[in-house]
Amino acid sequence: MAKVYNEEFKKQLVKEYIQGKSYPTLEKEYGVAKSTLSGWVKKYSEECLISQPHTTNSTAFSPKEIQQLHKRIAELEKENLFLKKAAAFFVREAD
Numbered sequence: 001m002a003k004v005y006n007e008e009f010k011k012q013l014v015k016e017y018i019q020g021k022s023y024p025t026l027e028k029e030y031g032v033a034k035s036t037l038s039g040w041v042k043k044y045s046e047e048c049l050i051s052q053p054h055t056t057n058s059t060a061f062s063p064k065e066i067q068q069l070h071k072r073i074a075e076l077e078k079e080n081l082f083l084k085k086a087a088a089f090f091v092r093e094a095d
Contacts, residue, residue: 005032013037014044018060 013026018041023034046066061069 010040011044011048014040014048017041018045018048 013030013032016026017023017037023037026032026037027034046063
């Protein structure tokens with residue numbers, strides 16, 4: 001049976017990850033699998049960054065920067081899809 005963790009515990013581990021602890025360190029300290037931790041980081045990282053005072057960690061992004069990065073990722077994914085379709089079209093044309 002899967003272990004159930006409360007939301008506060010999940011957010012605490014996400015904050016520790018944001019502050020620089022690695023997945024293996026958190027996995028060892030708390031006995032939570034890396035895949036579980038990475039899911040929590042995806043789910044709670046923006047919320048934890050907002051609620052956390054600015055850190056000296058140079059890898060921490062502001063909520064605005066995160067939003068801009070998500071927008072840029074979406075643009076690049078659309079561009080990538082277009083290029084894949086174009087490549088498939090030209091392969092068919094060459095035959």
